[in-house]
Amino acid sequence: MVHRHPATGRRAALTAIGALLLTQSAAAVAAEPPPPLPGPLPGAAQTLGADKPSAEMLRALQRDLRLTPAQATRRLVNEAEAGTRAGRLRNALGERFAGAWVSGVTSERLTVATTGADDVATIEAQGARAAVVKNSLASLRAAKEKLDAAAARGNTRETPLWYVDVPANRVAVAATTESAAASFVKAAGLQSASVTVRVSENRPRLLENITGGDAYYIDGSARCSIGFSVTKGQQQGFATAGHCGKPGAKTTGFNKADQGAFEASTFPGRDMAWVSVNDAWTATADVKAEGDKKVQVTGSVQALVGASVCRSGSTTGWHCGTVEQHDTSVSYSEGTVDGLTQTTVCAEPGDSGGPFVAGAQAQGVTSGGTGDCKSGGTTFYQPVNPLLEKFGLTLKTGTGHSVTPAPQDQAVARAWAAGRVYEAGATVTHNGVRYQCLQSHQSQDAWQPAGTPALWQRA
Numbered sequence: 001m002v003h004r005h006p007a008t009g010r011r012a013a014l015t016a017i018g019a020l021l022l023t024q025s026a027a028a029v030a031a032e033p034p035p036p037l038p039g040p041l042p043g044a045a046q047t048l049g050a051d052k053p054s055a056e057m058l059r060a061l062q063r064d065l066r067l068t069p070a071q072a073t074r075r076l077v078n079e080a081e082a083g084t085r086a087g088r089l090r091n092a093l094g095e096r097f098a099g100a101w102v103s104g105v106t107s108e109r110l111t112v113a114t115t116g117a118d119d120v121a122t123i124e125a126q127g128a129r130a131a132v133v134k135n136s137l138a139s140l141r142a143a144k145e146k147l148d149a150a151a152a153r154g155n156t157r158e159t160p161l162w163y164v165d166v167p168a169n170r171v172a173v174a175a176t177t178e179s180a181a182a183s184f185v186k187a188a189g190l191q192s193a194s195v196t197v198r199v200s201e202n203r204p205r206l207l208e209n210i211t212g213g214d215a216y217y218i219d220g221s222a223r224c225s226i227g228f229s230v231t232k233g234q235q236q237g238f239a240t241a242g243h244c245g246k247p248g249a250k251t252t253g254f255n256k257a258d259q260g261a262f263e264a265s266t267f268p269g270r271d272m273a274w275v276s277v278n279d280a281w282t283a284t285a286d287v288k289a290e291g292d293k294k295v296q297v298t299g300s301v302q303a304l305v306g307a308s309v310c311r312s313g314s315t316t317g318w319h320c321g322t323v324e325q326h327d328t329s330v331s332y333s334e335g336t337v338d339g340l341t342q343t344t345v346c347a348e349p350g351d352s353g354g355p356f357v358a359g360a361q362a363q364g365v366t367s368g369g370t371g372d373c374k375s376g377g378t379t380f381y382q383p384v385n386p387l388l389e390k391f392g393l394t395l396k397t398g399t400g401h402s403v404t405p406a407p408q409d410q411a412v413a414r415a416w417a418a419g420r421v422y423e424a425g426a427t428v429t430h431n432g433v434r435y436q437c438l439q440s441h442q443s444q445d446a447w448q449p450a451g452t453p454a455l456w457q458r459a
Contacts, residue, residue: 043081044454047447049298049360050080056289056318057359060310064320064345067105074106076359079307082110084454085126086304087424087438091457093119099137099166100128101305110304113137113169133169140164141327143171143190148329148338150188156331159184160203163328163342165196166305172196176203202370204330204380215314215350216259216275217252218245225314225354227365228297228384229283229396230274232263236283237276239387240353241365242267243334251275254314264391268335271367272387273353285398287355290318296360296398299447300384301455302326302424302440303358309343310358311366311381313351316373321345323358330380332368340380346373356381361441362395388442389421395442418445427459434459 045051053076061072079102086100089112098113112123113131123130147162158180165172173195175181181197215225224244230237237260245251245262253259259281265273277283285296289312303309303323310320321344328340343356347369356363364381371377388395416428416435419442426437428449435449436459449456 041451041453044084045077045080047452047454048080048083048301050076053359054289054293054295056291056293056295057310057357060290060318060320061308064310065308065322071106074108075308078102078107079303080359080454082107082128083301083304083307083439085110085128086112087455088457089123089126089128090424091436091438091459092122095136095138097137098131098133098135098140098169099164099305101167103306107307111167113166131169135169137164137166140166140169140171143188143194144327144329146188146190147171147173147184148336150184151329151331151336154184154187156184156336157333160331161328163325165325168196170194170196172198174198174200176201202378204332204368204370204378215254215354217256218249218262220250220252223314223350224352225312225350225366227353227355228287228362229285230388230393231283231396232274232276232391232393235276236281237263237274237393238283239272239274239365239384239393241367241382242271242273243367244273244353245275253281266390268332268337270339270386270390271337271382272365272390274387274391274393283396285396287357288312288318295357297355297357297362297395298360298397299444300362300388300395300421300442302383302385303361303363307358309345309356309363311343311345311347311351311354311356311379313347313354313366315348315350316346319345319347319373321379324378326383328380330368337367337380337382339383339386340367341383343379343381344376345379346371346377347379348372351379360398385421385423385440385442394419397444416443416449418443418447 058072082102090097093114096114096116100112103109110128111131112128113133115136117132120130144164159175161174173181185192185195227239230239242265247262247265249262251259260275260277263276286294289295305323307323309323312318324342326341328342329338351366354366362384364383367380367382369379416430421442422437423440424437430449435456
């Protein structure tokens with residue numbers, strides 16, 4: 001969370017994660033993309049930038065996931081391709097879809113779950129393994145929503161975590177005691193036999209810091225890490241965690257120079273915020289990696305469960321792990337936050353607000369967790385796509401394209417537009433053709449449906 005501590009001279013050793021450096025001309029922003037060239041359309045790895053990973057990303061994956069260079073390279077490509085195949089199967093299975101995940105050293109195995117035995121041949125035809133299960137993903141999410149409602153009505157001090165466990169096809173609850181879990185499940189109106197209970201004394205905490213160092217300061221004393229550069233119209237800024245500051249709070253940069261102010265912030269409930277910056281700071285697609293090197297994000301396509309993901313933070317730097325599950329509810333002592341993603345990446349106080357990246361795709365901003373980077377731990381991030389949608393922001397990417405977000409309206413089919421956040425399964429029309437979204441992402445003018453089969457299929 002807010003890594004709170006007095007500002008001290010120790011700040012010099014640390015820098016803000018998304019240090020803002022470069023400019024882009026108005027002409028480049030306004031320019032229409034050139035018409036697509038004849039020839040084969042790009043595959044998922046090419047569209048998402050997984051075919052040309054940065055050296056910093058590969059080194060971190062080798063270190064933290066114990067991979068060889070070849071394995072790290074292959075894993076990123078496999079994960080990009082698996083996301084597209086899983087999206088096609090999600091659309092084909094409809095209400096029978098029960099989730100998808102990758103596994104194996106190089107994420108070479110994609111498993112897609114269904115409630116219909118007749119779907120096995122369809123799944124295997126896409127090169128995936130089929131798992132026939134009892135519960136659809138929709139029914140599991142409905143059960144989790146009952147737990148969310150129960151949490152809103154009562155005290156969750158002894159039940160700090162609950163989520164949909166897609167590979168297990170169950171809803172899971174982490175609690176300090178069996179009896180606390182049983183009471184929580186009963187209050188939600190669920191059968192105890194339908195819920196997996198994990199007993200643990202660990203309680204996730206917001207990553208508060210009282211030891212010094214800075215990335216950016218809030219009101220001269222609190223410290224957090226910059227997440228991703230964003231724009232809203234002509235205004236530049238960055239995304240970060242909501243617990244880092246309230247609307248109106250002033251910020252200074254890693255160098256103590258005036259920087260900006262929190263324009264909007266939500267916490268608890270969600271853990272999202274954005275800060276507008278003054279003319280001395282310029283938004284870039286850069287994320288700080290190891291050794292003061294930088295990597296760039298090219299989009300915000302959501303990674304599958306099991307996929308590799310890396311995090312940058314002003315305290316512990318650049319670390320990697322895997323996605324354990326999406327749509328996790330975490331009960332911090334300050335309040336419950338829904339919709340987080342749980343990972344095996346470590347983090348420590350001072351890392352809050354910093355970016356999570358899968359390949360070249362932005363994933364979210366650090367919220368909280370347990371453990372540390374010496375013994376290991378669990379970290380949760382606020383997904384970036386809901387943050388962009390909530391505040392009407394555009395992610396700054398390394399593609400050379402920038403757009404103004406269009407009004408959000410996912411309820412009905414409508415014309416595709418750059419700048420919208422599209423969830424998997426959303427339906428749009430483009431040039432008179434109907435398309436269905438394969439993977440959740442914020443659209444870009446270079447990602448028009450007809451030219452990105454990694455993200456869209458004809459409906």
